[in-house]
Amino acid sequence: MVPDPPRKCQKCSIYSDAGALCDHLDQAQLETLGNGSRTSIMKRGNTITGEELLIWPILAISAGVLSLQHLLEDGRKTIAALFMQGDILDMRGVSRKHRGHLIALDTTHICRLSPDAFEAVVEQNNGAQKVAWNNLRSQTYRAMDHAADLAKKQAQEKLASFIFECRRRQIDRPTDEIVEIPIRRIDLADYLGMQPETVSRCFKELESKGIVGLRSISRVKILNAPRLRRIANGDRHSENLRPTPANKETAAGF
Amino acid sequence: MVPDPPRKCQKCSIYSDAGALCDHLDQAQLETLGNGSRTSIMKRGNTITGEELLIWPILAISAGVLSLQHLLEDGRKTIAALFMQGDILDMRGVSRKHRGHLIALDTTHICRLSPDAFEAVVEQNNGAQKVAWNNLRSQTYRAMDHAADLAKKQAQEKLASFIFECRRRQIDRPTDEIVEIPIRRIDLADYLGMQPETVSRCFKELESKGIVGLRSISRVKILNAPRLRRIANGDRHSENLRPTPANKETAAGF
DNA sequence: CGGCAAGTTGAGCCAGGTCAACTCCGGTGG
């Protein structure tokens, strides 16, 4: 007699969404993982402490946004990465080495997994292994893309890039022209390595050029996707950045 | 009768170094992976083309430095990540989506692995699976740390951080005070999101303060590790940055 | 030894950081 999956799992997006880890497990494996796991809900500003990470170094996000924050000694703050639905964090062995703090940016549902159970399940189940591997892989490429964004792009270009990143990551309509910005301006600034003031100015400028429309503080409508794309890709020669007569001519020349 | 491991593997660091992937395989698995692999040597500037990546999307670095470069439309270049000995790249499914170019920064030895053989070996051999997983994991955290470096740090702080990153990654003496900078200034600038001129000025400034000594263009001796550490951690209040009388007093106050 | 790319040095300038003042908005309590 195979027991039902733990009740807490039945409503979880990681269990029910196609492509997510738990979706690939059979009843027994789900039971193993379920018994070795604890779901919890974090509110904005809540932190996962170092001691918690020692006991529960592996966790999956089923809703909300979790951030990895680095604090410089003089108070400057950066958000090194954003984790969302379906992401699996494996912090085994990194808690002590000051790799940053995990802080929720809004109400976030997480599932802490027992390392042993996780390892066992991944070893047994190739489907689950692939899901975990691909998730980690996309985290890696996302982090590298993000690093590339931060390195040489100007403020407006970083913002344009971020709008597309948000669109790509929204589960329901990843190609829609309405994009939800799931985090506050302040956090956005820390993620993009800029100041909240600059974020504000850049949004306004994109809006004034008719490239995006701000439906509310957290809803952006993309009005001119190709142009936004060009900005995100750093095409300063087209008439994208500050609309001076000079570079309008340059643009015409190409 | 078990065949010998392919001859090409016998000298490869991924085969012989403890902790590397092939080190965990038995003879038969090594044979599988070896038959489905091609070693090659890239010279500085060589690129792995999109077509190559379609056929050989998985590769391991056994020596040298490989870079993932993003090119903005107006010519700005960024190095999103550096790959070195022991790193495994899994580019399955990412070649088409313009995720950047893989370019060697010096003479680089790579081993292209058959995706099928790799997958089979990882499914069979838990040790190999763990090595691959942990390698990908450290790539992820490295990329995130790098993003954090780029976001809010000043030029000098980024450089200090990079010196420590180089020290951590050198295989032989990861805690030595002599650090090899494995890439050219130009590439370093692209990796840290700054201009070669700025890199040069920052090196000079660190040297003039007696924090590092430049033995040659690619060899740095750390003379004052704690102070370099403080700079890397963004401690602007200590007397680290530009040595004005004003912040010397501030430093004394703490 | 010559040629060329990499690296360095100097001078000027601008994108975005900083600081301060103000508005907006959601929550709370009388």
Add this chain to the structure above:
DNA sequence: CCACCGGAGTTGACCTGGCTCAACTTGCCG
């Protein structure tokens, strides 16, 4: 229901770190 509060967001004015451009030096490779 409204007055109040505090943090988030915006706007404006000013300042500076690092980018830009140009000239020069160094060092590698044939």
